[in-house]
Amino acid sequence: EAEVAQSPRYKITEKSQAVAFWCDPISGHATLYWYRQILGQGPELLVQFQDESVVDDSQLPKDRFSAERLKGVDSTLKIQPAELGDSAMYLCASSLDTFYGYTFGSGTRLTVV
Amino acid sequence: AQSVTQLDSQVPVFEEAPVELRCNYSSSVSVYLFWYVQYPNQGLQLLLKYLSGSTLVKGINGFEAEFNKSQTSFHLRKPSVHISDTAEYFCAVSVRNNDMRFGAGTRLTVKP
Secondary structure (H helix, E strand, O other): OOOOEEEOOEEEEOOOOOEEEEEEOOOOOOEEEEEEEOOOOOOEEEEEEEOOEEEEOOOOOOOOEEEEOOOOOOEEEEEOOOOHHHOEEEEEEEEOOHHHOOEEOOOEEEEEO | OOEEEEOOOEEEEEOOOOEEEOEEEEOOOOOEEEEEEEOOOOOEEEEEEEOOOOOEEEOHHHOEEEEEOOOOEEEEEEOOOOHHHOEEEEEEEEOOOOOEEEOOOEEEEEEO
């Protein structure tokens, strides 16, 4: 069964440092999403890509977060500088169409100390 | 914009008992509804979805959900739970080609 790959699984970083997460969606899935999930809460959308274009980044804190999907395949989410409040699970998902639901990766658990 | 409310943050239940996890949604247009399960330090796995048609939807692991348009609800049910069903469950709503909005989650704990 096809999977969404994410790395790393766990990341510990000091505040004010830079950190990056990588996501490889299911082959052929044009839509890619990055979600942030704070402990005890549901996932919240950070950014949505359609191929290489950003469709929605209204909830992305653009002063410190950036996301790219240069060739419309894999994607990178970056935080610089990291803050204590950024500690969360960062989930990547992809889909052919909302009609089919999303397939999620296993996530990256970020801890900022 | 669409939104989801999960009415119970925690549901404890004994093994082999039935369970219902409640979800209400809000939207001014037709929606798609989903239930996902999340095990500790894992991503979300799709349990079932309602797109249109029959209001009773069957999913994996013996779960089912019923769409009720008049009550704007999409409650998840299982007639007999197992220890392995202990996890976090998320209800989600989406409008076609827009992002999915998730509820805050319900922690199901199955006790022996």
